[in-house]
Amino acid sequence: MRTTWRLMILAGVILMLTGCLPKKYRLSFESPGFRTVKTLYAPGEAVEVSYRIATDTDYWFHIGDVEFEQDYDPRRGVILRFTMPEHDVTIGVDRKNTMTFDPDAHSQPDGISGTGGVPSGNGWIxxxxxxxxxxxxxxxxxxxxxx
Ligand SMILES: [Zn+2]
Known part of the structure; x- marks a missing residue:
């Protein structure tokens, strides 16, 4: 009789423990280039993600509604740190090349093509x-x- 009770209590304790174990949430990335040690985190767990960057490009990171700290390490790139919330998290990045780009550099003004804009004789363009x-x-x- 006592053994049965013990077994039942033990089973109950195990059920409680497994029921109370924090669910883990998935960390995913919108684009390649992010590095992390694992992709499943319990809520409240510290997450650290690194991302290699190019110096002539601006990066804006976003992690849904999660607030994060952004750091830079010359060997690892940008380091993002945040606390895992109670939901899955997707990290994305917007990139913009900072080298000046002139969209008009290769197009000529309207209506002039290859003639330099000077009609020959009484011709017209x-x-x-x-x-x-x-x-x-x-x-x-x-x-x-x-x-
Ligand atoms: Zn025409």
């Missing part, structure tokens, strides 16, 4: 398609010669 013409209408698209 079609404002619609850029074709050089001499008649009343564009030989390429039919657009009327501008006055």
């Amino acid at each position: 079609c404002p619609e398609c850029g074709e050089e013409n001499s008649g009343k209408f564009c030989s390429e698209c039919g657009h009327a010669r501008p006055e």
